[in-house]
Amino acid sequence: MRTAIFSTKKYERMMLDELNASHDHEFVYFETALGPGTASLAAGFPAVSVFVNDSVDAHVLSHLATGGTKLVATRSTGFNHIDLKAARELGVRVVRVTHYSPNSVAEFAVGLLLALNRKIHKAYNRTREGNFELDGLMGFDLVGRTVAVIGTGNIGTIFARIMIGFGCTVLGFDVHRSPEFERIGGRYVEAEGIEEADIISLHCPLTPDTHHIVNARALARVKRGTVLINTSRGGLVDTEAAIEALKTGQLGGLAIDVYEQEANLFFKDLSSTVIPDDVIQRLVSFPNVILTGHQAFFTREALGTILETTLASISDFAAGRPLTNEIKM
Numbered sequence: 143m144r145t146a147i148f149s150t151k152k153y154e155r156m157m158l159d160e161l162n163a164s165h166d167h168e169f170v171y172f173e174t175a176l177g178p179g180t181a182s183l184a185a186g187f188p189a190v191s192v193f194v195n196d197s198v199d200a201h202v203l204s205h206l207a208t209g210g211t212k213l214v215a216t217r218s219t220g221f222n223h224i225d226l227k228a229a230r231e232l233g234v235r236v237v238r239v240t241h242y243s244p245n246s247v248a249e250f251a252v253g254l255l256l257a258l259n260r261k262i263h264k265a266y267n268r269t270r271e272g273n274f275e276l277d278g279l280m281g282f283d284l285v286g287r288t289v290a291v292i293g294t295g296n297i298g299t300i301f302a303r304i305m306i307g308f309g310c311t312v313l314g315f316d317v318h319r320s321p322e323f324e325r326i327g328g329r330y331v332e333a334e335g336i337e338e339a340d341i342i343s344l345h346c347p348l349t350p351d352t353h354h355i356v357n358a359r360a361l362a363r364v365k366r367g368t369v370l371i372n373t374s375r376g377g378l379v380d381t382e383a384a385i386e387a388l389k390t391g392q393l394g395g396l397a398i399d400v401y402e403q404e405a406n407l408f409f410k411d412l413s414s415t416v417i418p419d420d421v422i423q424r425l426v427s428f429p430n431v432i433l434t435g436h437q438a439f440f441t442r443e444a445l446g447t448i449l450e451t452t453l454a455s456i457s458d459f460a461a462g463r464p465l466t467n468e469i470k471m
Contacts, residue, residue, distance in 0.1 A: 143167050143168070143188055143456055143457075143459070143460040144167070144168045144170070144186070144187055144188060144189070145167055145168065145169055145170070145187060145188075145189040145190065145191060145215075145456055146170050146172060146183065146184045146187040146189070146190045147169055147170070147171050147172065147190075147191040148172045148174065148175060148176040148180070148183075148184075148190065148191065148192050148193070148196050149172075149173070149174070149175045149176070149192065149193040149195065149196055149409065150171045150172065150173060151173075151409065153445070154217075154445070154449065155171055157445060157446065157449055158449055158453070161446075161449055161450055161453055162453060165453045165454075165457050167453065167456060167457070167460075170187070175193075175195055175196050175197070175405070176190070176192050176196040176197060176198060176202060177196065177197040177202060178197070178201055178205075181201075181202045181205035181206060181209075182205065182209070184205070184206055184209055184211055185209035185210070186209060186210055187209070187210070187211055188210060188211060188212050188213065188460075189211065189212070189213040189214075189459065189460075190206060190213070190214050191214075191215045191216070191217060191452060191456075192214060192215070192216050192217070192223070192224075193216070193217050193218060194216075194218045194220060194436070195223070195404060195405040195408065195409065196216075196223060197223060197405075198214060198216075198223055198224040198225065198229075199225045199228070200227075200228035203225060203229055203232055203234055204228070204232065206232075206234060207232040207233065207234055211234060212233070212234060212235065212459075213234070213235050213236075213237065213455075213456065213459045214229065214234055214235070214237075215236075215237045215238075215455050215456055216236070216237070216238050216239070217239060217448050217449065217452050218238060218239060218448070219238060219239055219240065219241075219242070219347075220347055220375060221236065221238050221469055222347070222348045222349070222375065222377070224236055226469060235459070235465060235468060236468065236469045237452075237455040237459075237465050237467045237468050237469065238467055239448045239451045239452060239467065240451075240467050241296070241451075242439070242444045242447040242448045242451070243439075243441060243443040243447060244295075244296035244297040244300050245300055245441075245443075246438065246439050246440070246441040246443065246444040247297045247345075247373050247438040247439055247444075248298075248300035248301040248304060248345075249300075249304070250399065250437070250438035251297075251301050251343055251345075251371050251373045251399075251438065252301065252304050252305070254371055254373070254397035254399065254432055254434070255284075255341065255343070255369065255371055255397065257397070257432055258369060258371075258395045258396075258397045258430070258432050259281040259282060259284070259369065259395070260279070260281040261278070261279040261280075261281060263432055264278070264279060264429070284305070284308040284309065284310055285308060285309035285310070286309060286310070286311075287310050287311070287340040287341060288310065288311045288312075288313060288338050288339050288340050288341070289302070289305045289310045289311070289312050289313070289339065289340070289341045289342075289343065290313045290314075290315060290335070290336055290338075290339035290341070290342045290343070291305075291312060291313065291314050291315070291323075291328065291343055291345060292315045292316070292342065292343070292344050292345065292346050292355070293315075293316055293344065293345035293346025293347070293374065294314045294315075294316040294318075294319070294320045294323040294328065294330075295316075295320070295345065295346075297345045297373075297374075298314075298316070298320075298323070298343075298345030298346075299320055299322050299323045299326070299328070301343055301345060302314070302323055302326065302327075302328045303326050305341075306326060306327045306328070310341075312327065312328045312329070313328070313329055313330070313331050313335050313336075313339060314328045314329065314330045314331070315330070315331070315333070315335075315336070316330070316346070336360070336363060336364060337363055337364065337365060338365070339365065339368060340365065340367075340368060340369065341368065341369045341370075341371070342356075342364065342368060342369070342370050342371070343371040343372075343373075344356070344370075344371065344372040344373070344374045344378050344379070345373070345374050346374060346378065347374070347375065348374070348375035348377045348378060352378055353377050353378070354377070354378070354379070354380040354383075355378050356370065356372075356379045356380060356383070356384065357380040357383050358380065358383040358386065358387075361383055361384065361386075361387040361392055361393065362392070364392070364393075366391065366392055366394075367391065367394035368392075368393060368394060369393075369395040369396075370384070370393055370395070370396050370397070371397050371398075372397075372398045372399065373399045373400065373438040374400060375400055376398070376401040376402035376403070376404055377402045379398070379402070381401070381402055381421055381425070382421065384396055385421070385424055385425065385428075388428055388430065388431065394430065395430040395431070396425075396428070396430070396432075397431070397432040397433075398425075398431075398432075398433055398434075399433075399434045399435070399436055399437060399438045400436055401422060401433070403419060403421065403422070404435075404436060406419070407419060407422065407435075408435045408436045409435065409436070451467065455467050455468075
């Protein structure tokens with residue numbers, strides 16, 4: 143099937159070409175993101191594949207449908223960038239990657255926590271300049287600490303298992319309780335239980351109900367000095383509120399791999415430009431903030447599963463088979 147693939151990088155193209163040998167689709171790659179100004183590029187393509195920072199709103203979907211697109215395949219688990227209601231009304235089917243390596247994101251979240259707590263990023267820069275002083279690098283033991291896991295799906299549960307291995311007490315917050323989370327030693331608590339946490343890690347999807355779930359009110363309730371980790375979606379955190387909490391010491395540290403306004407920044411080399419986003423510039427100015435560019439998913443295993451699942455969905459659509467990964471409302 144002829145497919146337009148937006149927001150592609152060299153590493154994706156190489157792997158897609160290799161995997162496509164067993165599917166035999168016709169791919170046209172676009173490095174640019176899909177949006178109102180680029181939707182015309184998809185004209186004549188029955189299938190379009192997108193990534194997390196592509197804009198697939200009602201306006202874009204209307205252009206896609208007019209151009210003959212019948213399938214949108216997002217190379218992600220999250221789908222908040224796609225207007226599902228508009229897609230249904232236009233007769234455009236939408237598929238996603240329901241599962242890939244949940245270990246990749248969970249392990250990265252732990253890596254961010256360790257780096258932030260033990261100041262590994264600061265030590266790395268110091269020693270490269272010949273500074274082996276320890277002042278300012280003190281962290282705390284994880285054993286005996288309380289960790290709040292917001293979202294106890296596959297990724298959240300794996301993160302919880304690792305933290306239990308460190309000797310932490312793990313609290314769960316989720317409207318859907320996971321027997322596996324409880325089996326490994328996690329304990330569900332009500333919202334008030336967030337006040338017990340030394341560390342909070344976000345692993346829930348971005349929905350209207352979870353947008354800015356971490357806001358000024360929530361941050362005022364947490365224990366002073368709490369560390370916050372976000373490897374899920376940027377919109378879960380009110381960044382301005384987080385900055386204020388960092389300034390007062392209410393937040394003891396922040397490590398994020400996602401950012402609410404990341405679409406114009408992430409997956410691009412902006413090292414030779416002036417970045418006009420004042421909020422992100424303020425964030426990176428804090429010594430107790432680590433910011434990475436949406437790389438938590440980025441392992442060979444995870445990317446291979448993401449791309450193979452996407453190709454399989456396109457093949458199923460082309461053959462008229464049921465779409466097991468279709469998003470339905």
